Amino acid sequence: MPQPTALILDDDGTFARAAGQLAFSAGFRVQLAETLAEARTFLARTRADLVLLDLQLPDGSGMDLLDDVDLAEHGQVVIVTGRPSLESAARAVATPVIEYLVKPLDPAQLRSVMERVAARWRPVAAAPVDLSAVSGLVGNAPQLRAVVDAVLRTGPTDASVLVSGEAGSGKALVASALHAASGRRGPLVTLDCSALAPADLVAALFGADAQASAGPSLRGAYARARGGTLFLDAVDQMPLDLQAQLAEALDTPGFGLGLDAANPPAPAPIRIVAAIERDPHDAMRDRLLRPDLYYAIAQAGIALPPLRERGEDVVVLAHHFIERLNAHYRKEKRLAPGGEAALLRHSWPGNVRELRSAVQRAYLLQDGTDLHVKPQLPSAAVWKESETSILFSVGTPLAEIERRALLKTLAHFDNDKTATARALGVSVRTVHNQLARLGIRRVGADGAAE
Incomplete structure (x- = not known):
């Protein structure tokens, strides 16, 4: 059964060990630290349900730790000091500190605090998962x-x-998992913000007759997700004025997004899960994501690692996809001997989606039981510029590569922005934004900007 975790930060070894014994008897898993550096390292990788904090430490004040960690990801903080001061007490009042205790203290007092915290967090940790x-x-x-x-x-x-x-890293899968774990009875409604023109996106989200002052229409995804989860994929592709309207809707009284799992309020009418392919702070810097919407939809953040950073997971996933196909087609195929090395050599820029496609292609097209899963690499036969190819030298700036690829593709499709967006794997809005940024209205047949 999982246990709540207590971090005891104190350079007095005798006191720290005694406090650790009290915490252990109260049901905590205990971690001791003597310096701020040790505490920061621990909190960077582990949630602490209780932080017992001394103020005088070899490398600074214990209060500095509260400025360096995301307190929303951790539990309660208790100050224990042998040198109380008006300044530290006033600073503690402005933070989520639940107790300010002065040494020497009564062990029964400290145990009471620990048991109170454990009673709050243990039901969450021990609940069936x-x-x-x-x-x-x-x-x-x-x-x-x-x-x-x-x-x-x-x-x-x-x-x-x-x-x-x-x-391709699995954002939609995470959204589905979050909805399943929520226990909500309403549906999971998905809206891909990159797949629709701005006018159509307004109707898809709030309804065909939605007005900013009139509130959500009963025909939009926002209303259909009531009692369930609304998944907004590629939320940074949503027009900024629509982002403002959504942020306002999420901020209306009664929307009530509760965060306390120990004392949950009534379920919010709609649970929002959003997805973005880039760093959200970069999106805000580039004015693709409004800060007010970001703070409304990012009460919690989950960053998915690319497949190339997951080591041998590529082999685990390949076996998983083969097993699913075997169950579906009632066959007994397998990864060919030595096939793991080929999987590990490829960087899989398309992530899990690319791997799944490669496995399925091998499964359907190859004869025999042993499958040789190979990535579908682009042809390397063309090495000179043509109407449908571009040659870049090593060291060409990425911005220049993007510009030339956009202009060449537009020229190929005779300035059809929808076809261009489809070929480049981006939204139509992205094409319009790039052209506006470059100050280009159209391109000639030779790919030159006009």
Whole structure:
């Protein structure tokens, strides 16, 4: 059974060990630290349900730790000091400190505080966990285990979640897992913000007759997701004025996104899960994501690692996809001997989606039982510029590569922006934004800007 965790930060070894024994008897898993550096390292990788904090430490004040960690990801803070001061007490009042205790203190007093914290957090940790919600998140890499843990922690709450990760890394799967873990009776409604023109997106989200002052229409995805989860994929592709309207809707009284799993309020009418392929802070810097919407949809964040950073998960996933296909087609195929090395050599820029496609292609097209899974690499036969190819030298700036690819593709499709967007794998809005940024209205047949 999982235990709540207590971090005891104190350079007095005698006191720290005694406090650790009290915490252990109260049901905590205990971690001792003597310096701020040790505490920061521990909190960067582990949630602490209770932080027992001394103020006088070899490398600074214990209060500095509160400025360096995301307190929303951790539990309660208790100050224990032998040198109380008005300044430290006033600073503690402005933070989530639940107790300010002065040494020497009565052990019964400290134990009472620990038992009160343990009583609040232990029911959450000990509650039965339905692992079926994350059964689709396959792999053993530590980065993926962190994603699974985040889904299991945030799923049962009403917190809005922003999922970030490269294309094909599994953002929609995480959204589905969050909805399954939430226990909500309403539906999971998905809206791909990159697939629709701005005018159509307004109607798809709020309804055909939605007005900013009139509130959501009963025909939009926003209303259809009531009692369930609304998954906004590629939310940074949503027009800024529509982002403002959505942020306002999420901020209306009664929307009530509750975060306290120990004392949950009534479920919020709609649970928001959003996804973005880039770093959200970069999107805000580039004016593709409004800060007010970001803060509304990112009460919790889950970052998906690219497949190339997950080590041997590529082999685990390949076996998983083959087993699913075997179950579906009632066959007994397998990865060919030595096939693991070929999988590990490829960087899989298309992530899990590319791997799944490669496995399915091998399964359907290859004869025999042993499957040789190979990535579908682009042809290397063309090495000179033509009407349908571009030659770049090593060291060409990425911005120049993007510009030339956009202009060449527009020229090929006779300035058809929809076809261009489809060929480049981006949204039509992205094409319009890039052209506006470059100050280009159209391109000639030779790919030159006009």
